[in-house]
Amino acid sequence: MKVAKRTFDAVIVGAGGAGLRAALQLSEAGLKTAVLTKVFPTRSHTVAAQGGVAASLGNSTEDNWHWHMYDTVKGSDWLGDQDAIEFMVKKANEVVVELEHYGMPFDRTDNGKIYQRPFGGHSQNYGQTPVSRSCAAADRTGHAMLHALYQRNVRANTQFFVEWMAMDLIRNADGDVLGVTAMEMETGEVSIFHAKATIFATGGAGRIYYSSTNAFINTGDGVGMAARAGIPLEDMEFWQFHPTGVAGAGVLITEGVRGEGGILRNAAGERFMERYAPNLKDLASRDIVSRSMVTEINEGRGCGTEKDHVLLDITHLSPETIMKRLPGIREIAIQFAGVDPIKAPIPVVPTCHYQMGGIPTNYKGQVIVPKDGNPNVPVAGFYAAGECACASVHGANRLGTNSLLDLLVFGKSAGETVVADFQSGQLTLKPLPDDAADVSLARIARLETQTNGVEVNDVRLDMQRVMQKHAGVFRFADMLKEGVTKILEVAERAKHTQIKDKSKVWNTARTEALELDNLIEVAKATMISAEARKESRGAHVRDDAIDCAETPNGRDDKNWLKHTLWYSEGNRLDYKPVNLQPMSADVEPIALAKRTY
Amino acid sequence: MTLNRGRVRWQCRRALLELDLVFTRFLERHFDRLTDGQLADLDDLLLVEDHDLWGMINGSRPVENDRWKEMVELLRAG
Numbered sequence: 034m035k036v037a038k039r040t041f042d043a044v045i046v047g048a049g050g051a052g053l054r055a056a057l058q059l060s061e062a063g064l065k066t067a068v069l070t071k072v073f074p075t076r077s078h079t080v081a082a083q084g085g086v087a088a089s090l091g092n093s094t095e096d097n098w099h100w101h102m103y104d105t106v107k108g109s110d111w112l113g114d115q116d117a118i119e120f121m122v123k124k125a126n127e128v129v130v131e132l133e134h135y136g137m138p139f140d141r142t143d144n145g146k147i148y149q150r151p152f153g154g155h156s157q158n159y160g161q162t163p164v165s166r167s168c169a170a171a172d173r174t175g176h177a178m179l180h181a182l183y184q185r186n187v188r189a190n191t192q193f194f195v196e197w198m199a200m201d202l203i204r205n206a207d208g209d210v211l212g213v214t215a216m217e218m219e220t221g222e223v224s225i226f227h228a229k230a231t232i233f234a235t236g237g238a239g240r241i242y243y244s245s246t247n248a249f250i251n252t253g254d255g256v257g258m259a260a261r262a263g264i265p266l267e268d269m270e271f272w273q274f275h276p277t278g279v280a281g282a283g284v285l286i287t288e289g290v291r292g293e294g295g296i297l298r299n300a301a302g303e304r305f306m307e308r309y310a311p312n313l314k315d316l317a318s319r320d321i322v323s324r325s326m327v328t329e330i331n332e333g334r335g336c337g338t339e340k341d342h343v344l345l346d347i348t349h350l351s352p353e354t355i356m357k358r359l360p361g362i363r364e365i366a367i368q369f370a371g372v373d374p375i376k377a378p379i380p381v382v383p384t385c386h387y388q389m390g391g392i393p394t395n396y397k398g399q400v401i402v403p404k405d406g407n408p409n410v411p412v413a414g415f416y417a418a419g420e421c422a423c424a425s426v427h428g429a430n431r432l433g434t435n436s437l438l439d440l441l442v443f444g445k446s447a448g449e450t451v452v453a454d455f456q457s458g459q460l461t462l463k464p465l466p467d468d469a470a471d472v473s474l475a476r477i478a479r480l481e482t483q484t485n486g487v488e489v490n491d492v493r494l495d496m497q498r499v500m501q502k503h504a505g506v507f508r509f510a511d512m513l514k515e516g517v518t519k520i521l522e523v524a525e526r527a528k529h530t531q532i533k534d535k536s537k538v539w540n541t542a543r544t545e546a547l548e549l550d551n552l553i554e555v556a557k558a559t560m561i562s563a564e565a566r567k568e569s570r571g572a573h574v575r576d577d578a579i580d581c582a583e584t585p586n587g588r589d590d591k592n593w594l595k596h597t598l599w600y601s602e603g604n605r606l607d608y609k610p611v612n613l614q615p616m617s618a619d620v621e622p623i624a625l626a627k628r629t630y
Numbered sequence: 631m632t633l634n635r636g637r638v639r640w641q642c643r644r645a646l647l648e649l650d651l652v653f654t655r656f657l658e659r660h661f662d663r664l665t666d667g668q669l670a671d672l673d674d675l676l677l678v679e680d681h682d683l684w685g686m687i688n689g690s691r692p693v694e695n696d697r698w699k700e701m702v703e704l705l706r707a708g
Contacts, residue, residue, distance in 0.1 A: 072643060080645035080680055176681055196640065218640060249650045250643055284648055361681075364688035365648065539636025 036214075036470045037224040040462065041067045041192075043451055044212055044228040046199040046255055049077035050175070051419025051440035051447075052234030053182035055398075058448025060189035064455060067226060069197045069215050071250060071544075074183050075176075078236055078248045079440070082175025083287040083361070084152060085167030086132075086437035088125035092142060093149040093165035098122040100157060101166065102615075105435060106623040108154045108318050109428025110571035110588060112268065112596070114612035115622055117396040117424040121435075121442045128441040129168055135181040138170050151292045154318035154432040160630070163316055167434040172287060172361045178437065198544055199254060200473040202231070202262035202415075203465065210400075210415035211463055213258070214473040218544060221537030223473050229460040230414055230451045233259065233392060233400075234444065237420035238555040239272075242385035243494075243501035246278050246285040255421040257551025259392045260558065261472075264412070265402060265598035265607065267423040268390035269555065270563035271572045273431050274506050276322040278384025280342035282369040286362060286381060288433045291315045293358050295347045297326065298378065299334040305343075310630040317630040320430045320572045323383035327506045330382075337380060344378035383506050388555075389431055389572065390562075391423040393598065396616070398422070398447025403598065408609035414460065416451060418443040425596065428611075429571020480546055486531025489546045496523045496549075496556050504563050509576045513564040520560045521604075527553045558599040565606055568593040585627035594625075633669050635661075641676045648684050652705050660704050672701045 043059050045052050048070035059066040070077070089096040101122040106113055133139060133147065140148035149165040157164040170177035186193075196218045203211045203225065212228040238253020239245040260266055276297075277286040291297075297315055299305045309325040310317035317325075326343050335341050347355060347362075352375050355363060366374045393401050395409060398418050404410040419440040426439055454460045503516025527549055532542040569578035569587030578587025598607040613622050639661065642653040664672065675683070675698045685691030686702050693702050 072641075072645070076643075076645040076680060078645050081647070173681060176679075219637070246647060248643075248645055248647050250645070282651060284651070360690075361684075364685075364690050368648070368688050369651075536636075539634050539640060541636055541640050544640070 043230040047234035048074035050079040051444035054444030055448040062452040085169035087434035088129040092146040108432040112428030116616040120396040209413040233417040237388035243497040245385040252548035253555040257554040260554040260601040267393040269558035271389035273387040274383035275386035277381040280380040346378040392417040397450040
């Protein structure tokens with residue numbers, strides 16, 4: 034079957050923060066750049082980021098990138114690659130100031146500098162006291178960032194393909210990436226986007242869980258596409274549960290609430306974080322806070338008739354502070370929890386929030402895979418940035434405000450690498466294989482002809498329930514083992530999804546079926562990687578991992594200080610070393626230590 | 631011009647979970663019964679930025695255009 038073909042220097046999939054930042058780099062360098070996006074760019078999930086972006090500007094308190102690097106490595110529970118982390122924290126001031134010049138309306142101090150607030154896990158002097166490192170634009174940091182970047186891209190003539198769903202990665206016999214296939218939702222037609230460089234910036238797949246803070250668009254499309262095309266997925270067992278999702282709804286209450294003085298309390302009204310993290314208390318790293326909350330609930334100190342949540346209390350803050358610094362929080366609490374936080378505390382539970390793992394990349398944004406004994410060989414023509422990628426800067430646990438930093442730094446870096454490779458003549462338009470669109474056309478054809486199949490909504494819900502029950506905040510050996518069997522059963526059923534509406538034009542049922550194919554890859558990767566990792570580290574916490582001198586907090590560096598690589602084909606697992614060596618020779622590695630706050 | 635219902639339905643996918651939850655309820659209960667005129671009003675409302683739309687639904691922000699009022703009421707009521 035003949036399909037339409039479009040040719041570009043570069044094609045970017047995803048128009049959130051990372052995609053727009055990468056696109057800007059390319060378009061401003063004069064590359065003919067196409068950005069494919071399921072939704073209008075400024076409706077990407079980056080809009081939801083409230084808290085801020087980390088940079089050691091030192092405007093509010095003394096700060097420097099060495100401290101930020103220490104916090105990030107420690108936050109990652111030493112699973113982060115220290116070269117990529119050094120790169121990110123050193124670039125932070127540059128990308129934030131750049132954004133300021135693009136017109137981003139950051140909050141200001143009285144003397145006109147960017148206002149900075151404290152945020153969980155960020156400290157002065159190597160873990161001593163909280164630092165003010167987060168740069169924010171009220172509670173609309175992501176929104177303001179995305180708008181600033183979108184406007185800049187319009188000026189730079191980036192070509193947007195809005196409401197196009199990327200379907201599959203195109204690779205040749207050598208494994209080089211030659212572009213993607215994509216479906217235009219308006220017509221239902223599949224096209225080939227042939228390019229010298231392909232950048233994935235598709236965000237996370239938080240919708241694999243039943244309880245998630247993520248918008249419905251977060252279906253891990255790039256991660257699923259990469260996995261189906263034979264690229265391994267790195268560290269997919271690590272999912273951050275945000276401590277404060279509104280109980281029952283999942284809607285996120287930003288950590289900024291605790292930055293401004295919010296306190297977590299159990300059924301007795303006790304500020305329980307004082308017991309778990311005596312120094313940083315409610316501002317300890319997210320995984321520590323989530324685990325402490327679940328422990329309180331599991332030990333019977335939860336709140337409500339079911340004792341299934343804890344309370345986030347800001348009643349001691351003045352209404353003026355709440356209105357000025359945390360304007361959106363009140364409305365969320367009223368709408369989804371039925372309480373006015375000025376008068377009563379908000380019921381919260383840890384909720385799936387962020388995917389630490391993803392498509393393996395280096396700090397340049399190049400996608401890397403094991404080949405001929407080298408674990409980190411770039412795939413020609415393929416780059417990734419943002420939540421879909423694993424650089425790996427967040428390791429086993431991400432610090433708040435480091436995700437907006439990640440997408441700026443690595444979006445830009447991936448863009449810079451493509452521009453450099455393009456200008457040096459390394460990137461060429463390689464011939465397309467004859468069957469370039471066959472996989473995608475077969476997927477569409479199957480959906481058109483499937484009979485006696487299963488409903489997309491049913492399979493998605495089954496997947497979400499299995500993930501929530503078997504791979505949540507606390508993990509148990511027998512539950513994980515059972516979870517693997519169950520998720521493989523769900524994946525088998527997902528091969529037979531059926532849609533009633535067979536129309537081509539604006540068929541949202543078909544789009545949702547294609548999204549489910551991506552979610553399922555992520556769910557399998559998560560469960561299988563989690564079952565195999567026999568230790569606790571960061572967000573991956575196993576009940577059977579013993580806290581002793583040899584394995585502090587259950588972390589087993591002797592056997593498990595390594596990155597997981599999961600291959601979709603055969604559900605095969607491989608591992609590769611963590612890079613404990615910073616980028617610069619004169620920067621000391623952050624030595625392994627027990628992670629306490 | 632008649633709007634394509636599928637397109638409008640897709641554009642109810644938003645950047646914020648808050649809105650996804652509100653729209654899920656709306657799509658189940660009201661969407662299929664909307665008249666062409668109501669559908670056009672909804673289509674116009676969907677051009678509003680997510681935070682502003684959410685503000686109108688939760689009442690923290692006035693509904694700036696009379697044309698949107700009926701749809702905002704339906705979204706609020708669930």
